[in-house]
Each structure stands twice: as C-alpha cells, then as structure tokens.
Amino acid sequence: xxxxxxxxxxxxxxxxxxxYSPVRVRLGLATRLSLTLVGAVALVFITAFYYDYQKSHQHxxxxxxxxxxxxxxxxxxxxxxxxxxxxxxASKLTQSLEQGADIEALRAVATDAIMDSSxxxxxxxxxxxxxxxxxxxxxxxxxxxxYSHSKVDCNLTGVSANPEPMIQGAFSKPLKQGIWxxxxxxxxxxxxxxxxxxxxYSMENGVQVAAGTVSAELPLNSLTSAIERLRVFQTGYVFIxxxxxxYLAHLDPQRVLSETIxxxxxxxxxxxxxxxxxxxxxxETGFAALWSPYLHKPARIYFTxxxxxxxxxxxxxxxxxxxxxxxTLAGEVYLIGGIGLxxxxxxVILIVRRFxxxxxxxxxxxxxxxxxxxxxxxxxxxxxDEVGVLTxxxxxxxxxxxxxxxxxxxxxxxxxxxxxxxxxxxxxQDSFLPRNPAALAAQGGLEVATWFQPAREVGGDLFQCxxxxxxxxxxxxxxxxxxxxxxxxxxxxxxxLVKAMAATTPDPAGVLEQxxxxxxxxxxxxxxxxxxAAALHPETGDLAFGNAGHNPPLIRHADGSAxxxxxxxxxxxxVEPDWTYAPVALRLAPGDILLLYTDGVTEAMxxxxxxxxxxxxxEVSRExxxxxxxxxxxxxMAAVTAHAGLAxxxxxxxxxxxxxxxxxxxxxxxxxxx
Numbered sequence: 001x002x003x004x005x006x007x008x009x010x011x012x013x014x015x016x017x018x019x020y021s022p023v024r025v026r027l028g029l030a031t032r033l034s035l036t037l038v039g040a041v042a043l044v045f046i047t048a049f050y051y052d053y054q055k056s057h058q059h060x061x062x063x064x065x066x067x068x069x070x071x072x073x074x075x076x077x078x079x080x081x082x083x084x085x086x087x088x089x090a091s092k093l094t095q096s097l098e099q100g101a102d103i104e105a106l107r108a109v110a111t112d113a114i115m116d117s118s119x120x121x122x123x124x125x126x127x128x129x130x131x132x133x134x135x136x137x138x139x140x141x142x143x144x145x146x147y148s149h150s151k152v153d154c155n156l157t158g159v160s161a162n163p164e165p166m167i168q169g170a171f172s173k174p175l176k177q178g179i180w181x182x183x184x185x186x187x188x189x190x191x192x193x194x195x196x197x198x199x200x201y202s203m204e205n206g207v208q209v210a211a212g213t214v215s216a217e218l219p220l221n222s223l224t225s226a227i228e229r230l231r232v233f234q235t236g237y238v239f240i241x242x243x244x245x246x247y248l249a250h251l252d253p254q255r256v257l258s259e260t261i262x263x264x265x266x267x268x269x270x271x272x273x274x275x276x277x278x279x280x281x282x283x284e285t286g287f288a289a290l291w292s293p294y295l296h297k298p299a300r301i302y303f304t305x306x307x308x309x310x311x312x313x314x315x316x317x318x319x320x321x322x323x324x325x326x327x328t329l330a331g332e333v334y335l336i337g338g339i340g341l342x343x344x345x346x347x348v349i350l351i352v353r354r355f356x357x358x359x360x361x362x363x364x365x366x367x368x369x370x371x372x373x374x375x376x377x378x379x380x381x382x383x384x385d386e387v388g389v390l391t392x393x394x395x396x397x398x399x400x401x402x403x404x405x406x407x408x409x410x411x412x413x414x415x416x417x418x419x420x421x422x423x424x425x426x427x428x429q430d431s432f433l434p435r436n437p438a439a440l441a442a443q444g445g446l447e448v449a450t451w452f453q454p455a456r457e458v459g460g461d462l463f464q465c466x467x468x469x470x471x472x473x474x475x476x477x478x479x480x481x482x483x484x485x486x487x488x489x490x491x492x493x494x495x496x497l498v499k500a501m502a503a504t505t506p507d508p509a510g511v512l513e514q515x516x517x518x519x520x521x522x523x524x525x526x527x528x529x530x531x532x533a534a535a536l537h538p539e540t541g542d543l544a545f546g547n548a549g550h551n552p553p554l555i556r557h558a559d560g561s562a563x564x565x566x567x568x569x570x571x572x573x574x575v576e577p578d579w580t581y582a583p584v585a586l587r588l589a590p591g592d593i594l595l596l597y598t599d600g601v602t603e604a605m606x607x608x609x610x611x612x613x614x615x616x617x618x619e620v621s622r623e624x625x626x627x628x629x630x631x632x633x634x635x636x637m638a639a640v641t642a643h644a645g646l647a648x649x650x651x652x653x654x655x656x657x658x659x660x661x662x663x664x665x666x667x668x669x670x671x672x673x674x
Contacts, residue, residue: 016189033356034349042341046561049333068232068302072118072315075238076306077232079313082119082226083196085220087178089113089120090198090216097125097200097212103143103156110145111152120184121147122193122217123542125223127200128210140212180309183220183243183257190259192220199524220256223249233294236317244280244312247307252294268293275535276301280312293318337643358387362394369394374402423457432495437465441658444538446473447631451637451655459652460487462495462597466502468535474502477656478550490527494519494573495644498533509583510535510545512573516548520577532596541588541660546581548573551599558591562621564614588660593629595621604640607647612640629657 096109110123125143131270144156178198186193186307195215202211227238240249245260255264265274272290279286285304292299295318303314363378368376378395381388433452434440441448448465460480470472476498480487494515501514511533519529532553534545549572555561565586588594597617604612621638624631633655640653 006534006608012470019270030382031349034345034352036342037348037352038345041344045337045341049330049337056159065421068315069304071232071513072302072304074315075227075315076304076313077229079223079240079306080308082222083180083308085117086120086196086216086218089117089123090178090196090214093123093125093214093216094198094200097214097477098202102143106143107145107154110143110154114147116153119218119222120216121219121591124215124217125212128202128213169320180311182244182248183248185257186217191216194220194242194331203553220248221253224251224253224256226250232315232317233321234318235321236315238296239314240282240306240315241312241314241417242654243281245277248311258312264293266406276303276314279303280314281310282314283310289319292318326622354500355387358391362387364389365394369398374398374405383631419457426493433463434465437463437656438523440467441467441473443467444471444473445661446474446536447629447659449651449655449657450631452635453636453649453653454483455649455652456484458485458488459483460491461654462491462499462651463654463656464495464498464502465656466499468502470506472535472537472544473658474508475534475536475594475596475656475658476508476531477598477654478529479598479600479652479654480528480529481572484651486525490525490529490574491521493522494529494531497530502533506535507546507583508535508544512546513550513579513580516573516575516579516581517577517604519574523574526574528575530599531573534596536588536594536658538661541592542585542593543588544583544585546570548581551597551602554595554597554617556595556621556626558589558592560622560624560626562618564618568662577611590660593626593632593659595629596656597636598654600649600653601640601655603645603651604653605647605650606643606645610643612643616643629659632657657669 037514090166092113093106093109096106098367101109105364106125110125110297114123123145125145127143128142140393141156141158143154143156145152179194181195181197182616183192183194184434185191195217197213199210200212201208201216203209225242227240228251230238232238237247238253239247239251241261242248245262246257247259249255249259261277261280262274263272263643265277268291270291272288273293276286276290280303283305287300287302289298291297292301295316298319299316300319301314301316303312305312334598358379364375365378378391378398381391434450437448437450440564444467450463450465452461452463454461460482462476462478462480463477464474478491478494479496480490480494482490497515497518501511502508505511505514512531515531517671529548530550531548532550533548534543534553536543545567547567547570549569550568552564552569554562554564556579568582570581600619602612602614616639617636620635623635626635637653
C-alpha cells in the first residue's frame with residue numbers, strides 16, 4: 001500500500017497557539033469605577049432623602065393635626081357663639097316664665113330677645129293650662145313670635161292638651177333639659193331650621209311639674225354663612241353633621257337637610273367616607289385620609305363633636321395643599337442632588353482617569369505585544385506602587401517573551417529538521433519492504449495482499465515476500481520491540497539479515513537461527529524482535545516455517561471456517577545467540593488463506609482502553625463474503641477501524657495474507673490501501 005504523509009502548514013504563529021485577534025475595550029476601568037462610586041453615593045443619598053422625606057411627611061401630618069385641632073377649636077367657638085345666641089333667647093323667656101310673667105310680659109321679653117339676637121328669628125312658647133301666666137285658661141296656650149320686616153309679630157293661640165309633640169317635632173318623650181332638635185322645615189319661614197327647646201317647670205303641692213316649653217329656632221343658613229367664612233388653605237372647607245349624619249351646614253347648599261353623609265358615601269362607593277361618618281355620629285374625634293367627593297381629590301379630614309349638641313363638625317382640606325411645600329422642597333432637593341451627582345461623577349472620572357491612565361497605557365502596550373510587536377515602547381515606571389510594579393513586570397515579561405520566542409524558533413527549526421529526517425527515514429524504511437508483493441507472488445501463481453501502517457513516521461513492523469532459489473515463496477512478518485527511529489533501524493537490520501540468510505539457507509527455522517546470532521552481536525540497545533518465517537510451495541501447498549515469539553498465524557479454510565495455527569511461541573530474536581528454532585511443516589488445502597499479522601491488530605484499543613483481541617479477529621475471518629487475501633485484509637482492517645473509533649493508533653499495524661493456488665481468487669491481485 002502507499003502511505004501519504006500529512007503536513008500541517010504553519011505561519012508565524014506557533015503550533016498549538018491560536019492567532020491573536022485584538023479585543024476592543026467596551027467599558028473602561030475608569031468608567032466602571034466612577035459609575036460604581038457615584039452609584040454608591042447616589043444610593044446613600046436616595047436612602048437618606050427617602051427616610052427624611054417620610055419622617056418630614058409624618059411630622060407635617062402631626063403638626064397639621066395639632067394646628068387643625070386648634071383651628072377646629074376656634075371654629076367650634078364661632079359656631080357655639082351662634083348657638084349661644086339662640087340659646088340665650090330661650091333662656092331669657094324661660095326665666096321670665098319661671099318668675100311668673102304674664103302673656104304681655106312674655107310678648108315684651110320675646111320681642112326684645114329676638115331684636116337683640118343676631119340669629120334667632122322665631123320663638124315659640126307653649127304654656128300649660130296650669131301655668132301662672134294663663135290662670136284663667138282651661139287649655140294650653142301657644143305664643144309664637146316671629147321677626148319679619150324689621151319688627152316682631154307675636155300671636156297667641158290655643159293648642160291641644162299635650163303640645164309637646166308639636167313643639168319638639170321628632171322628640172318622643174318629655175324634656176328634662178334643653179336640647180337641639182334634628183333639622184326640619186320651619187312652618188313659619190319655610191326654610192331649614194333647628195330648634196333649641198327648654199322645659200318650663202312649676203311647683204304644685206311641693207312637686208315640680210312641667211308648665212310649658214320655650215323653643216328658639218336657628219336658621220341653618222346662618223351656620224352655612226358662618227362656615228363659608230372659615231377657609232382652610234385654598235380649597236379647604238368646614239361642614240356640620242347632625243346626630244343622624246344629616247348635613248346641617250355645607251359649602252354646597254343643596255346638601256343641607258336633603259342628604260346624609262352616608263348617602264354620599266354609598267353613591268360615591270366610598271367606604272372610607274362611610275366609616276368617617278359613623279365615627280362622627282358616635283361623637284369621636286379623629287384625623288384621617290379620604291377621597292373628598294366635594295374636592296374630587298385626596299384630602300385629609302379632622303372631625304370632632306360639637307359640645308352641648310349631638311352634632312359633629314368636620315374640617316376638610318386638600319392633601320396636595322398640605323404637602324405642596326414639602327413636594328416643592330423635595331423637587332428642589334432632587335434637582336440639587338442630581339446636579340451634584342453629575343458634578344461628582346465628572347470629578348470622580350477626572351480623578352480616577354488620572355490614576356488609571358498608566359493602566360490604559362499598559363493595556364494598549366499589551367495589545368501591541370499580543371499582536372506580535374515586541375519592540376513597542378513601554379514607559380519606565382515613575383513610582384513603585386501597584387501600577388509601577390505592573391509596568392516593571394511588563395518590561396520583564398516582554399524580555400522573557402523575546403527569549404521564549406527565540407527558543408521556540410530554534411525548537412521549530414529543529415523540529416522541522418527532525419520531521420524532514422523522519423520523512424527520509426520513512427522512505428528508506430519503505431525501500432526495505434517489498435515494493436509490489438502481490439505482483440511478485442503472482443509470478444508463481446499465488447495471490448498475496450499486504451497492509452503496513454506505522455503508528456508514527458517510522459515503525460518497527462516488517463514483512464518479507466520473495467522467491468527462493470528452490471521455487472518456494474518466502475514469507476516473513478516481524479515486530480521490533482518499541483517504536484519510532486530505534487525500532488525502525490532494528491527493523492532495517494533485521495530485514496536485511498533475513499533476506500541475506502534466506503539466500504543461502506532454505507529452511508525458515510535455520511534462517512531464524514542465523515539472524516538471531518547476528519542480532520545478538522549488534523543489539524547493544526537490547527531490542528528484541530518477534531518474527532515468523534515460512535516458505536510456501538506454490539503447487540503442493542506445503543508450508544515450512546519457524547516462529548520466534550510471534551503471534552500465531554490464522555488459517556481461513558475454503559469452507560469459511562477459521563482457526564489459529566497451533567504452534568509454540570519460541571524465544572524472540574536478539575536475546576540468546578545459541579538458541580535453536582524447531583522447524584515445523586504443514587500443508588495448506590486448496591482454497592485456504594494464510595494470514596500473518598502483528599500484535600498491533602489484536603491489541604488495537606478504543607477510547608475505553610479495550611483491545612480488539614484475537615477473538616474478534618477470528619470472528620471477522622469467518623465472514624462468508626471473504627474469497628481472497630485482499631478481501632480478508634479489508635474485512636479485518638474495517639473491523640479494527642470501527643473498534644478503535646476516534647482513539648489514537650497505539651501500535652504499528654501490519655498484515656500479510658497468501659492464498660493456496662486452489663483458492664477462488666481474483667486473477668489479478670492488488671494491494672489494499674488503508
């Protein structure tokens with residue numbers, strides 16, 4: 001077979017080293033360090049600002065709560081002044097009744113009281129028939145005084161025996177003390193009012209009994225007018241709820257008396273407002289957040305009960321107005337902080353770049369060095385800090401790299417010379433082997449096929465095929481211990497000796513004895529050789545042979561069976577000069593194929609370290625498609641290659657197959673190629 005040598009072309013890049021491609025810096029060390037520092041400062045700043053903002057927010061709420069509580073006290077005082085004005089009218093009339101004033105005196109007191117009052121326009125006095133003011137009356141009397149057209153008109157009429165329901169409106173039991181009624185429409189003026197009613201008592205037989213009631217009406221529009229003047233911030237407002245949650249006063253006049261806070265909460269689907277309304281009618285004091293249905297935005301409400309009544313007053317103001325200054329301040333702080341961080345970033349970049357500029361220079365120089373420019377100028381270190389030490393290391397590294405490249409160049413030149421010498425040695429080694437054994441054997445009517453594949457450039461396997469003077473074909477195969485050049489030299493010597501000794505000694509065993517003696521003299525490196533030598537008669541199939549420690553040959557019979565020759569493995573060549581090899585003979589039947597091989601076949605290993613072994617060789621040799629030495633060798637090598645896979649060839653591979661003249665073989669034989 002012919003062997004093609006493969007050459008790896010290399011340029012200036014050393015073998016095994018990939019060509020360098022420069023890497024472009026995308027985000028420099030100075031930039032990353034600057035961003036990291038400024039990012040850390042920004043994180044601290046934002047955390048501190050957020051904490052301060054939350055605390056300021058809560059502190060402002062607490063302060064506003066206290067301020068609104070004080071403001072609510074002033075509002076309550078203003079409202080109580082309005083209520084006190086009406087309550088004073090009722091109190092004056094009650095005192096007059098208790099002092100025994102008659103109807104005319106009551107008219108005069110009522111007229112004066114209404115004229116002096118700023119808010120009360122209507123007074124109603126109900127007198128029991130037992131009252132001293134109506135001693136001659138058999139039924140209760142009602143005195144109604146109303147301010148109209150700058151004067152007071154009083155009318156006296158009779159009423160039913162139990163006038164209290166008419167006077168109290170919604171009251172369901174007799175009065176024991178003064179009370180403000182739920183709002184109602186006044187039958188006198190037709191507007192919404194709330195009446196303050198006081199009971200009048202007299203003594204009968206030492207027992208205090210009810211003698212009548214005095215009721216003074218307060219127009220609710222007076223309360224509305226009063227709270228309209230009370231402004232909280234820009235959009236804040238005040239409202240008053242009755243005991244059942246009805247609006248007594250509100251900036252929206254349409255809500256007064258017409259709806260309750262619960263109606264508004266349910267319509268707006270505002271559970272927060274519903275909860276606030278329930279707390280207000282329970283007489284609680286609180287400060288809460290809500291969505292204002294009147295302002296249509298988030299708001300805060302402060303609510304507290306109105307003393308002396310079951311009413312509650314609420315103060316509502318927009319949340320954005322409350323925190324307007326804080327939000328403005330926060331925006332200014334954010335702006336100043338952002339500008340400060342930008343200035344800090346610029347300053348940090350300048351400082352960091354000043355200290356990292358030597359590193360940038362070293363980076364550029366390292367790129368040039370990696371590209372192969374070892375003459376690039378590296379600045380002399382001015383300091384002995386980390387950068388200075390690194391610069392000095394670069395200088396020393398460049399010098400060491402120059403030396404290593406010189407050594408590498410010398411090694412590559414030496415390797416190239418060795419490779420060339422090995423190629424020459426390979427050619428010389430090939431010259432020692434038969435050039436065309438198939439054609440040579442065909443001259444005597446035999447068919448021969450061979451396979452020779454060294455594990456390296458040169459190897460220690462050998463085979464021989466030549467005609468002896470007596471007309472027999474000499475066949476030999478051997479394996480020198482070891483590989484590469486020493487084994488190849490030993491192989492060349494052995495091949496030369498075998499051919500020389502066979503020319504004068506027709507017996508293969510005798511050839512082995514003579515070659516062994518010569519090798520023992522020349523074998524200073526103690527390299528032994530296994531060798532199988534045989535002489536085949538082309539007509540009779542008689543085979544004479546001797547074996548010096550080599551693998552037993554394999555015979556494939558014409559019927560497709562195969563077996564190894566049962567021969568003794570005697571001592572290898574080159575060890576004992578006086579060793580005598582026993583001659584052995586057998587006859588090949590027509591159609592038999594003799595296969596000689598080296599241990600590189602049976603010991604071929606795969607990636608798992610498993611050998612091909614003799615059992616597999618025997619199985620392959622029994623395949624039915626084999627009809628010639630060439631086919632036998634092809635089958636064997638295909639099986640060995642499949643077994644080894646991607647594993648590296650571990651030993652030289654050599655095979656020699658010859659067929660007896662009676663075999664069904666091709667008329668023209670060829671040597672297989674791997």
